[in-house]
Amino acid sequence: MVGAQYFTGIDYLLSLPVILLTLFALGILLIDLMIPTEWKWMNAATALIGVLFAAAGVLKVQLVQRELAEHGQRAEYAFMHSLRMDHFAIYFTYLFLAGAALAILISVRYLEIEREHHGEFYALILFSVTGMIAMAAGFDIVLIFIGLELMAISTYVLVGFLRSDRRSNEAALKYLLLGAFSSGIFAYGLSLFYGLTGSTNLGDIADGVGREMAAHHEHATPVMIIALLTTATGLFFKIAAVPFHQWAPDAYEGAPTSVTGFMSVAVKAAAWAMLLRVFVWGLYPLRNVYLPLVVFVSVLTMTGANLAALTQNNLKRLLAYSSIAHVGYMLLGLVAFASVEYPAAVTDGFRGILLYLLVYTFMNLGAFAVITSLRQRDVIGDDIDDIAGLYSRAPTEAVLMLIFLLSLAGIPPLAGFYGKYFIFLSLVESGHYVLASLAVVYAVFGLYYYMRIANAMFMREALDPSRLPVSAAMKVALGVSAFATLFIGLFPNSFIQLVTWSLS
Helix, strand or coil: CCCCCCCCCHHHHHHHHHHHHHHHHHHHHHHCCCCHHHHHHHHHHHHHHHHHHHHHHHHHHHHHHHHHHHCCCCCCCCCCEEEEEEHHHHHHHHHHHHHHHHHHHHHHHHHHHCCCCCCHHHHHHHHHHHHHHHHHHCCCCHHHHHHHHHHHHHHHHHHHCCCCCCHHHHHHHHHHHHHHHHHHHHHHHHHHHHHHHHHCHHHHHHHHHHHHHHCCCCCCCCHHHHHHHHHHHHHHCCCCCCCCCHHHHHHHHHHHHHHHHHHHHHHHHHHHHHHHHHHHHHHHHHHHHHHHHHHHHHCCCHHHHHHHCCCEEEHHHHHHHHHHHHHHHHHHHHHHHHHHHCHHHHHHHHHHHHHHHHHHHHHHHHHHHHHHCCCCECCCCHHHHHCCCCHHHHHHHHHHHHHHHHHHHHHCHHHHHHHHHHHHHHHCCCCCCCHHHHHHHHHHHHHHHHHHHHHHHHCCCCCCCCCCCCCCCHHHHHHHHHHHHHHHHHCHHHHHHHHHHHCC
């Protein structure tokens, strides 16, 4: 109660989405104890309602901020500047909520087939989104780390949610051990920056690092370099960049397929939000120091992931390596941002990353929704053989999968093209012609392994000729994902303006 006097109504308003998600998650845990097995779908409905209420809470925040701005006031910071609900955080919050809503729709029928339809699944999704919002809106390294651990612990449990599946248990254990190790390294790096600057606030850290750099003639001290390397290691692990990617293929393969889709978009977007917060807002004075590291990691990530994806026969592992390759492309946007002072390259690099994450949410979750729909009582559904002849079994799903794959490959006029376009444009604007050429070459590699899946769907005969049943919730998820992928691709201007707004 002593510290409560420092908090105002604005503090609680800016944290309204987090409060609502937490209340609905706790409500689901209570409801689950009282409803029979055949009514478990109510947990999914409650979770969806919670996501909608949280979205309404974000909208409320925007309206209040706009009203105060008209009177010359700003309302971005909360809880003594530890939380910053700016346009950047609002953009990512909507992204997290969209990914969570689609993942919930995908999961309903899948969990019934797996006989693991429990309320805590949906509660964990909401808790993980709560952590993601703290990662995106956190302006204090303590809050960012708390959000990271809340998201990570929820995800560890979701990966191992199929308790009777040995692959799921093994994937969760690997993810837990490697995740805990990387979190320790990340926390060590942050603690060094706290020791150097005497503050946990990102703004104060940026000022302190800037003063240290000026005192040493724009050269980083050894302690500063160690702090940067350990912090970057933790961040690169969370976005699954090579060589810190070992957890991703195993976790993606062993996790429930709907969780894999959720991890590939929402969890990755949260990791990117945290990385951008730390690198751009906190460590901006060190951009010339971390630039060579980001260039090396991005090239290594594109090379290793694309080559590994060429040999995969498991759909989830193939899309895992594909997801890692996309991380390499997005890191190139950070390269363009950090390497020049010119506004065009800086803006397009940052814009490319945010637009990439937006379109990736829909096209990748759509692809995983199709894979999830393949799961039947006696079919796992995550091998290329399982998707063979899909056009004869479920023509609509096969066509939608082709759209998602072409978008992932960056083929115009689909949404995935614009993410790559702004990344490549920023590289050209910043003079990185070799990196731009290399990225285009690896994009061709991606087209090849995506077309392997398309070839299996349309050119091979189905092992099981029976029609593929698809639930109503799955149809909604597929429809929304496909509509967004096509609509963003055909009418990109509004979404480009949205991304530009998030940077203002």
